[in-house]
Amino acid sequence: MAKKQFKAESKRLLEMMINSIYSQREVFLRELISNASDAIDKIYYKALTDDRYQFNKDSYYIKVSADKENRTLTISDTGIGMTKEELEANLGTIAKSGSLAFKNETELKDGHDIIGQFGVGFYAAFMVADVVTVISKALDGDEAYKWESKGADGYTIVPVKKETVGTDIILKIKENTEDDSYDEYLEEYRLKSIIKKYSDFIRYPIKMDVKTSKKKEGTENEYEEVVEEQIINSMVPIWRKNKSELTDEDYEKFYNEKHYGFDKPLKHIHISVDGTIRYNAILYIPENIPFDYYSKEFEKGLELYSNGVLIMNKCADLLPDYFSFVKGMVDSEDLSLNISREMLQHDRQLKLIAKNINKKIKSELQALLKNEREKYEEFYKSFGRQLKFGVYSDFGANKETLQDLLLFHSSKDKKLVTIEEYVTRMPEDQKYIYYATGESVERIDKLPQTELVADKGYEILYFTEDIDEFAIKMLMSYKEKEFKSVSSSDLGFEPDESKNVSEEEKNENKELFDYMKNALTGKVTDVRISKRLKTHPVCLSTDGEISIEMEKILNAMPD
Numbered sequence: 001m002a003k004k005q006f007k008a009e010s011k012r013l014l015e016m017m018i019n020s021i022y023s024q025r026e027v028f029l030r031e032l033i034s035n036a037s038d039a040i041d042k043i044y045y046k047a048l049t050d051d052r053y054q055f056n057k058d059s060y061y062i063k064v065s066a067d068k069e070n071r072t073l074t075i076s077d078t079g080i081g082m083t084k085e086e087l088e089a090n091l092g093t094i095a096k097s098g099s100l101a102f103k104n105e106t107e108l109k110d111g112h113d114i115i116g117q118f119g120v121g122f123y124a125a126f127m128v129a130d131v132v133t134v135i136s137k138a139l140d141g142d143e144a145y146k147w148e149s150k151g152a153d154g155y156t157i158v159p160v161k162k163e164t165v166g167t168d169i170i171l172k173i174k175e176n177t178e179d180d181s182y183d184e185y186l187e188e189y190r191l192k193s194i195i196k197k198y199s200d201f202i203r204y205p206i207k208m209d210v211k212t213s214k215k216k217e218g219t220e221n222e223y224e225e226v227v228e229e230q231i232i233n234s235m236v237p238i239w240r241k242n243k244s245e246l247t248d249e250d251y252e253k254f255y256n257e258k259h260y261g262f263d264k265p266l267k268h269i270h271i272s273v274d275g276t277i278r279y280n281a282i283l284y285i286p287e288n289i290p291f292d293y294y295s296k297e298f299e300k301g302l303e304l305y306s307n308g309v310l311i312m313n314k315c316a317d318l319l320p321d322y323f324s325f326v327k328g329m330v331d332s333e334d335l336s337l338n339i340s341r342e343m344l345q346h347d348r349q350l351k352l353i354a355k356n357i358n359k360k361i362k363s364e365l366q367a368l369l370k371n372e373r374e375k376y377e378e379f380y381k382s383f384g385r386q387l388k389f390g391v392y393s394d395f396g397a398n399k400e401t402l403q404d405l406l407l408f409h410s411s412k413d414k415k416l417v418t419i420e421e422y423v424t425r426m427p428e429d430q431k432y433i434y435y436a437t438g439e440s441v442e443r444i445d446k447l448p449q450t451e452l453v454a455d456k457g458y459e460i461l462y463f464t465e466d467i468d469e470f471a472i473k474m475l476m477s478y479k480e481k482e483f484k485s486v487s488s489s490d491l492g493f494e495p496d497e498s499k500n501v502s503e504e505e506k507n508e509n510k511e512l513f514d515y516m517k518n519a520l521t522g523k524v525t526d527v528r529i530s531k532r533l534k535t536h537p538v539c540l541s542t543d544g545e546i547s548i549e550m551e552k553i554l555n556a557m558p559d
């Protein structure tokens, strides 16, 4: 039997590729199953345009079977198969993708469902197998052929008997070495979990013979082990379904199945975009803060799928930091992937999707704020802090996006209010948006500085979190109204005549004040008489940009 040789460069290329493209061995199964799915898709597309073929969905499937004794793993499909020429062209030529060619030839609108494009995935089989045997019978061919290879040293093709159209890929799983174990690729539970992880949304059934224990017929509680053929994958991705077909429970179920969180999501967002960029996404706003959310360990990101096949577990580029609490997934057929299909080639499409998603999250949060205030406040309790960090970071670059999502406690009815609500009900003569900082609403209420503003009948925002004042400094103003601390020396209104301190009064107690100033050297810059105070004998105030609260925080920060 004459061996056909790979060209020298290809030989090196194959070795390099097998060992360096993929970061995880388990993806070999994803690649072979994707090929099987493509092969079935091709019959489907053929049937659409050619009356000689019919497509009856029920007769198409993929089957994965492990044989521990013989150390073989077989992936069979009832797809289009390969002729001798195709075996040679597609599996004998590295980086030749029959699937890509098919996609280009058949200009079917739905042709983008086909996954293959680089012509290298098949060789991933050599990461776990010493020998790969392909037995295939093509839809258009009479004879079946067997292609076999041990990797870099070439391949053989011989005729073989096979009754049905389709392809069997038989992997002779490698023996364990000192460093590596390959046994797992023959274990039922392991294979199942790999299929679930990467190929759950392949549109054709992926079957496996699974051992289960069943009650013996005619007995009370005697069980026997039986082998049962099961479908492992969910097949229809929920994100491809019509929103109107789905219930809240469906979304909650998906959230739990995907382990996005253990809580119930507060809200789901289902996006289907079919424009210059096409993608589907299901996003969730969690109800509870993940335990590690405000820690360094927390990793933001969405799952990224390309045509229903998982590419990345946590794609961080899809979410800005201020929306890092969002969970969920994105599926797009328009991504340019690199050949390992683990990373993106260049991220123009991804940037577009990210921008789009960002807008959508913002508008959904605004809608929640407007229509379901209680829910929004619940959300805000968990993640409001993150939004404020968002305003503060990047020199306030995101303030336009975020300012209307902020809530603060207010002196009016002790409720949470938006800045807009505050500004809308400002009396005409009120110049500034007033705020007071302190540890809690109760503490702020007792601040002597608030009295003068409150007396004027003006509302005051209560800043109780350390980030609040920093965020507001970034906003500077809202609808041309500046923010002003109640401790500021210029409050923007003239106190009553009677509250002006006369020269006489100033001098009256000069000695006492000088004495106090001396005693507090280095701690205060001045001691003055004030008529702003009503029920308090004394208060601390600042003249500069930095309030006492900010000063405290800045002093507490490590240098």
Ligand code: ADP
Residues within 6 Å of the ligand: 031, 035, 036, 039, 077, 079, 080, 081, 082, 090, 091, 096, 097, 098, 099, 100, 115, 116, 117, 118, 119, 120, 121, 122, 123, 167
């Ligand atoms: P890709 O899937 O990116 O095209 P692969 O290396 O995975 O690259 O596969 C190379 C080619 O081999 C495919 O494009 C397809 O034409 C052919 N092929 C692989 N597996 C099968 C299969 N199970 N049935 C039919 N054709 C297949």
Ligand code: MG
Residues within 6 Å of the ligand: 031, 034, 035, 115, 116, 117, 119, 120, 121, 122
């Ligand atoms: Mg492939």
